[in-house]
Amino acid sequence: MVLDKIGEGLRAALDKVTRAGLVDRSTIEGLVKDIQRTLLAGDVDVKLVFELTQKIKKRALDEKPKAGMTAREQVVRIVYEELVSFVGGKSEAKLRGKILLCGLFGSGKTTTAGKLARFYRKKGLKVGLICCDAFRPAAYEQLQTLAEQIGVPFFGIRGEKDSAKILKEGMKKIGERDIIIIDSSGRDALDSGMIEEIKNLNSISAADERLLVLPADIGQAAREQSEEFQKALGITGVIITKLDGTAKGGGALTACAISGAPVKFIGTGEKLEAFEQFDPERFISRLVGFGDLQSLLEKAKESGAEESAKAIVSGKFTLSEFFEQLEAMQKMGPLKSVLDSIPGFGMMKMPKEFDLGKQEGKMKKWKYIIQSMTKKEKESPDLIDSPRIRRIAKGSGTSESEVRELLKAFEQSKKVMKMVSGGKRGLMGKMMKRFKGFG
Numbered sequence: 001m002v003l004d005k006i007g008e009g010l011r012a013a014l015d016k017v018t019r020a021g022l023v024d025r026s027t028i029e030g031l032v033k034d035i036q037r038t039l040l041a042g043d044v045d046v047k048l049v050f051e052l053t054q055k056i057k058k059r060a061l062d063e064k065p066k067a068g069m070t071a072r073e074q075v076v077r078i079v080y081e082e083l084v085s086f087v088g089g090k091s092e093a094k095l096r097g098k099i100l101l102c103g104l105f106g107s108g109k110t111t112t113a114g115k116l117a118r119f120y121r122k123k124g125l126k127v128g129l130i131c132c133d134a135f136r137p138a139a140y141e142q143l144q145t146l147a148e149q150i151g152v153p154f155f156g157i158r159g160e161k162d163s164a165k166i167l168k169e170g171m172k173k174i175g176e177r178d179i180i181i182i183d184s185s186g187r188d189a190l191d192s193g194m195i196e197e198i199k200n201l202n203s204i205s206a207a208d209e210r211l212l213v214l215p216a217d218i219g220q221a222a223r224e225q226s227e228e229f230q231k232a233l234g235i236t237g238v239i240i241t242k243l244d245g246t247a248k249g250g251g252a253l254t255a256c257a258i259s260g261a262p263v264k265f266i267g268t269g270e271k272l273e274a275f276e277q278f279d280p281e282r283f284i285s286r287l288v289g290f291g292d293l294q295s296l297l298e299k300a301k302e303s304g305a306e307e308s309a310k311a312i313v314s315g316k317f318t319l320s321e322f323f324e325q326l327e328a329m330q331k332m333g334p335l336k337s338v339l340d341s342i343p344g345f346g347m348m349k350m351p352k353e354f355d356l357g358k359q360e361g362k363m364k365k366w367k368y369i370i371q372s373m374t375k376k377e378k379e380s381p382d383l384i385d386s387p388r389i390r391r392i393a394k395g396s397g398t399s400e401s402e403v404r405e406l407l408k409a410f411e412q413s414k415k416v417m418k419m420v421s422g423g424k425r426g427l428m429g430k431m432m433k434r435f436k437g438f439g
């Protein structure tokens with residue numbers, strides 16, 4: 001999940017409310033302080049944080065719970081609604097036309113062009129890529145490689161310094177496409193030369209979308225950049241990249257929202273598939289631990305891991321199925337991101353042994369260990385005693401401690417999933433059931 005620190009802080013704050021015996025002024029003031037600390041640590045503007053939390057406080061104190069809702073459920077719902085409003089409204093991506101990407105050096109613009117091409121191609125659209133970055137020498141090779149990986153037409157002129165010439169020829173060569181993505185040149189700063197070049201490309205292409213690519217680590221400065229590009233080009237939206245590796249992502253998201261430039265896509269990792277359309281309701285739902293089963297099943301269907309996703313969600317799986325499910329789910333993205341989409345999973349404190357990052361790095365060894373087990377051992381791991389562990393370790397070329405580690409991780413996974421699937425009877429489970437129409 002992106003913005004882990006912010007998510008953890010918000011979930012902890014809401015958890016205090018759900019566990020409170022009585023929701024009174026003191027409880028609400030404590031919640032407000034926890035949310036303030038969390039968002040400020042995520043680089044969100046102080047004034048914005050204060051305004052948000054004052055709205056939450058006022059509504060929580062003044063509004064009476066809706067029919068069938070407890071006071072605790074009402075407060076959680078208010079926090080959810082205000083956070084969704086806080087990060088901006090939903091903005092639909094056009095499914096036809098030309099898309100001009102702009103941004104400064106280091107924003108991840110060229111990689112984003114590839115991710116965007118993949119996104120549209122997966123929707124069954126005909127996509128073309130044109131490299132008009134005549135400033136950075138490696139841009140041509142990078143975008144060409146990405147186009148080959150995705151399987152879409154590419155055009156560029158190696159060594160050509162006239163971006164307008166490249167675009168004119170590219171539009172002729174690429175031909176009729178549902179979507180044409182144009183990668184423009186970056187700079188260290190938005191100078192007059194860059195403005196003139198982008199305006200020229202926009203005029204030639206008659207771009208339907210002008211998307212600004214911003215890295216999440218820019219933080220609150222995203223507002224200034226989005227406003228500058230808005231004046232220069234009239235951008236229609238923003239793509240925020242690198243949301244997986246920074247605590248400043250909250251600042252970038254909210255800064256763009258208040259600048260009037262809607263966030264249309266977010267990049268959540270280095271891989272081409274780590275990219276999604278920004279939906280405030282789904283995003284906040286995952287952030288606060290409500291999950292996002294709709295997105296999870298969409299990813300599962302796309303990657304061919306639908307049955308594995310359903311099995312993991314149900315918590316019903318044996319050791320013989322465990323590895324296959326994890327391997328299949330890896331196609332859907334990082335395991336933590338996948339599991340955060342399961343309602344209730346994000347609300348839980350994971351045991352130390354359930355370290356998803358380390359598990360992903362051990363997949364190869366786990367495969368060899370499981371392959372060295374008998375059919376009975378795979379189906380009934382309780383049978384595996386010390387002599388069997390020694391035999392399995394020897395047969396798989398691993399250590400006994402690694403075999404025990406796999407067995408422990410499997411048991412922890414079973415426990416966690418049972419807790420999640422059984423959580424429907426608990427308070428947070430009931431809340432998520434009532435809020436299922438939110439995200």
